[in-house]
Amino acid sequence: MDHRDDTTLRVLSTSDLAGIDIGLSDVLxxxxxxxxxxxxxxxDNPRKLTVKPTDGHSVSYAMLGRDGVREVVAVKTSYKHGLHESRDRQHYYTTLTLYDDVTGLPVAMMDCGRIGSLRTPAVSALLARECASPDARTALVIGTGTQGRLALPFLLTALPKLERLLLAGTHPDGIAAVRARLTRYFPGREPELVTDLRRAAGEADLIVATAGGHTAAAVEADWLRPGALGILVGHGLAPSTLHRADRVIATSEAQMRVTGTDLADADGALPAVDAELPAxxxxxxxxxxxxxQRIFAYNSGLVVTDIALGHRFAQLAAAQGLGTEVALWR
Known part of the structure; x- marks a missing residue:
């Protein structure tokens, strides 16, 4: 990438990143x-720092990491305000700032919204590829928000033998968005909208739960068929699916113990993780x-994945001349 000097920074806005075409396989x-x-x-992927006021109205994170292949250092920040409000009344901002650890020069600062909307379903697809039963043919996605809208296309990219695609959602706009994304990447494929969650969960070989915190959906362990895989991204799986699982996989056990406290038992304990996704x-x-085996998988983001994907977007943006050069340190 073209580094002009050490006083300017390429800033990539939401609209800059939205115009970049990247394939699902490239993301995976x-x-x-x-x-x-x-x-x-x-x-290097140190534990994230978290700040949350006592009344819980907001939450903020700071994550620092280094990618040893790309030789890039980055800082990601995330801030959400209005956690007690409906989704349309919340404020959410997330940014990623990248530095080239060879030249010592800044690479780019970008909105991290699209990075997260791609990275998270990609991680779920990798978990599904590695942990689902070899004969898995039916997938259920719970939730139609940001993380649910690309879940099925990524699953099909990683597991092309999937036959039935089930969708549990209640918001018409979200359901329409899921269908539109699926049609874009896999024309002719159509999700089945389910109303009986218990029945759908019992038919699914793998479940990706991406619903928001206000959802009433909660799949219980005894609803699952033998060999089922449940992947928790947001909400939609009850704690019993973790505590009664035959095997537990996490992207990071340390992060699960920080962000998965709502899954703890009456004594505040979480089961041990059998393996982490990097391993x-x-x-x-x-x-x-x-x-x-009924497997529970916990999908929490690691900043090294944001760094790698953010750097990939920065490369594509530089090649297309996107972004604004800001004389930040002049």
Missing amino acids: DTVEQAYRTLAAGRS VLSGAAPGRTAPG
């Missing part, structure tokens, strides 16, 4: 490489160890 490969690099000990992808640990 980029995210997987970030995990493999971390597993090899070549990247599974690198071959150091298996995803599934028996056909009939």
Whole structure:
């Protein structure tokens, strides 16, 4: 990429990033490489810092990391305000700032919204590829918000043998958006809208729960068929699916213990994690160890994946001349 000097910073807005065309396979490969690099000990991903006021009206995060293949250092910040309000009344801002650790020069600062909307379903798809039953044919997605809208296209990219695509959602606009995204990437495929969540969960080989915090949907452990995989992104899986799972996989056990406290039992405890996704992808640990295992997978973001995908977008943006050069340090 073209680095002009050490006083300017390329700023990539939401609209800049929206105009960049990137394939789902490209996203999957980029995210997987970030995990493999971390597993090899070549990247750094310290625990995130969290600030939340006592009344819980907002939450903010700061995450620092380094990608050892791309040789990029980055800081991601995230701030959400109005957690007690409906989604349309909340304020949410997230940014990613990248620095080239070879030249020492800034790469770009960007809105991280699209990065997260792609990275998270890509991680779910990698979890599904590694942990779902080999004969999985039916997938259920719970939720039609930002994380639910690309869940099915990514699942089909990673697991092309999926036959039935089930969708549990209540918001007409969200349902329409899920259908539109699926048609864009897989013309002719149509999700089945389900109204009986218990029945749908019992028919699904894998479930991706992406619903918001106000959802009433909560799949219980005894609804699941033998060999089922449940992936928790937001809400939609009851704590029993974790505590009664035969095997537990997490992108990061440390992060699950920080952000998954709503899954704790009456004593405030969470089960041990059997394996983390970076180790599974690198071959150091298996995803599934028996056909009939009911597996719970916890999908929490690691900043190294944001760094890798953000750097990929920065490359594509620079090639297209997108962004605004700001003399930030002049």
